[in-house]
Structures are given as structure tokens and as C-alpha cells.
Amino acid sequence: MYLNFRTPGRRSRLAAGPAVATAVALGLLSACGQSSHPPSTGTGAITPGAGQHQTAGMPGAAGPGKTAGSAPGTSPEPMPSMSMPMSPPSTGAAAAPVSGDAVAIKNFAFAPATLKVKVGSTVTWTNQDTDAHTVTSTGSGGPLRSAALNTHATYSYTFTKPGTYSYLCTIHPFMTATVEVTR
Template sequence: MATVGALGLLSACGQSSHSSSTHAGAITPGQGQHQAAGMPGASGPGHAAGSAPGTSPTPSMSMPMSPPSTSTPTSPVAGNAVTIKNFAFAPATLKVKAGTTVTWTNQDTDAHTVTSAGSGGPLHSAALATHATYSHRFTQPGTYHYLCTIHPFMTATVEVTR
């Protein structure tokens, strides 16, 4: 199956049937596919084969090679608030003293939960809508790992000391 879009005709499998030494960076149709107007190698005015040297017949695009950074501090941060934003808990590790109440605030447009990882943990929020909060008072020292059950890749920790 082929996909037709702003960049022309592309093979759905993403493999090229031509040598990389010819037409470096050019997109050519694979076996059984047809040349589309505006593709490199197409003939006629305004096409790559008929373009003046140094000009580009189609707009260029640059794609990031890695996802945008959503880094959060890895060392424990003191305080009593956790922000849920950009599908991450910030700080990723919060350090508090026993007796502290921690409040999570969802600043994403998607709903999130604050739920203890594993069974028997103390954190069990409902799905938090945008701007909703959830609070829990930590009374016992320990390390409490938690996640969003809707988006399990979202994880964080609260470290409780005496």
C-alpha cells in the first residue's frame, strides 16, 4: 500500500528500492509504484529534474532526531507539591519529612491518577481532570513509588524521612 501526501509517494514499508549512491536524499517509487508529479526525478516544469540548480521544488522539513526533552531532576527535591505536566510528575523524586501533606496538581489537559506502584500502597487518587488536586499525608518514613494508571510510563517517588 502506498501513501500519498505533501512529500509525494512513499513506500509504506519505508524501504527503498534504489541505491543510496544515486540521487542522495531523493525519493523514488518502489517496484510497482508510479512516479508522482513533483517527485525528484519527475519531468516537466517545476519538478526536480527541471528545477534550476540550487532550488528546491518542494518545501524542506527537518524532523527532530529525538523526542523533546522533558527532563526532571533525578535527585530528591524538598517541598510538598508535585506538578503533573507534559505527561510527567515534577519533581520525579520528592523528599519530605514524616507528617507532611503532599499535593499533586494536574496541569495537563489529559486526566491522570496518582497511584501507589505495587499493591497496598497509600496513594489512590481518582482520575484528576485539568487543575484538579489530590493530597496525601505521609506519616511513616519510607520510599513510596507511584504512577499514573492511565499512563503507566509516568512514574515518580516520594521519599519520607523522620
């Protein structure tokens, strides 16, 4: 049996067996190996076949106890082996400077984000996260240059000149903060 496919100005022939010809004629074959069976739930739903699975976080996957598409606006749960920064919603306003001599590194942020100290003060940073972080001056020539701080490790620096000292974590550059040093 031969199937004729006609396009303007061209003729081509494709040899096909009776089963393929019947399947094509009935529209049962589709691209990408998708099943021609009707969807099991919902309009056009496709479910994993034997030996296939969906992992939370993949498009179309649902987290534990959820069904795909059942809760609009919810996001998939993070993969258990990954550390994800979980920060509170931002109000858009910058945090007011805080006086003190300690900065906590937790939840992928420096707290407080702005610290006010007097000249001669020693500030100590303590990593309370499970991931390593650094305390490094932004720009060139800044005085803050810690090694990678593992969990519970500390870094201290004594500020001898007034000024505004901006710094970040070189491992996670979105983590930024400032120390304001006054006389």
C-alpha cells in the first residue's frame, strides 16, 4: 500500500504497511510518542507511564499531598538536598541602622543589614547558617576580607577610621550589608 501526500507542485509516495495507514487515517499517531488514549483526568491530562515519575519542582509536578494545578499561586516545594534562602517578604523600605558590635549571618542574610559603631569598635560576624559565607568589602581595597566561615565560625574586625563600609558574601553575592563608623 502507498500513501500519497500532495503539496503544491510536488508529489511524493511513502510506502506503509496496512496498520500504519489505518493509524494515520484515524489520527491515532502523534508526535513525541504521546499516547493516543484519552486523558485520564482533566482536559488533555498526561500521566507518567510505568517506570516514569515526576519530581517536585519539575513543570507539571505536584509536591507531597498536592495534585498538579490544584492550588493556583502555590509554588513547588524545594528539593530536600538543596539549601534555599528563605527570606521574609520585603516591605521595600531599607532597615534602620542598628547599634551594636555583632552581626549574625543567618537565612542567607547579614543581620542587621546596617550596623552603626564608633571608631575603635570591634565587630564580630557569626555564621549561623549551614552553608559557608564570607565577609568581604565591596569594591577594591576594603578592609574586610574573611576566609569562608563554616557554621558557628566567627570573623572580627576593628574599625579605626570613620566611614561607610559596604560588604558582601563572595559565595552568595546577593547577601549585602553595611557598617557605618562614626567618631
